[in-house]
Amino acid sequence: GAVVSQHPSRVICKSGTSVKIECRSLDFQATTMFWYRQFPKQSLMLMATSNEGSKATYEQGVEKDKFLINHASLTLSTLTVTSAHPEDSSFYICRSVRGAEAFFGQGTRLTVV
């Protein structure tokens, strides 16, 4: 079964609104969560790395004020897309690490209309 649960799997929102995506680690404590973005037929691009109890580290070119990441507990990390625009439409995926293993969430398809 899934060890990282991501919700929602699909969301449609209007331009200008904010959307929150949650990733929960099941049965283990995820001190680190990686957030990726994937465009159709393209690979995963790392957006940011979140660590429990500290500020996220964003990759170059990723707006930290637009993509808010919160990792307030060892089992929950959230990504909030603020003031969403159509160009933010994409597939967002989280990934956590448990020992030597890495687990992805199921992904969230965001469509901004």
Next chain:
Amino acid sequence: EDQVTQSPEALRLQEGESSSLNCSYTVSGLRGLFWYRQDPGKGPEFLFTLYSAGEEKEKERLKATLTKKESFLHITAPKPEDSATYLCAVDAGGTSYGKLTFGQGTILTVHP
């Protein structure tokens, strides 16, 4: 800068027709190389991790191998259910523990 290049971009096979996918990488220091399978609209599913040149791992019809510059994912007698995008990623270690750099992926289609 760490780089991962996968080839071919797309591969069409007949059921039972064995083939290989390639993943070439350039990293300053390899902590691990990962293979994932991704179905449309879903998150990647872990397949293998390889840590050192010469290492091989197998799972059902899949076999992954690693050299100092590339990795191969061999698919033996594939079935239609093997159709998916296969992603390769490297962990270059350093201060970014667990941070992976992904290749573009190979879209595999197996026809019955």
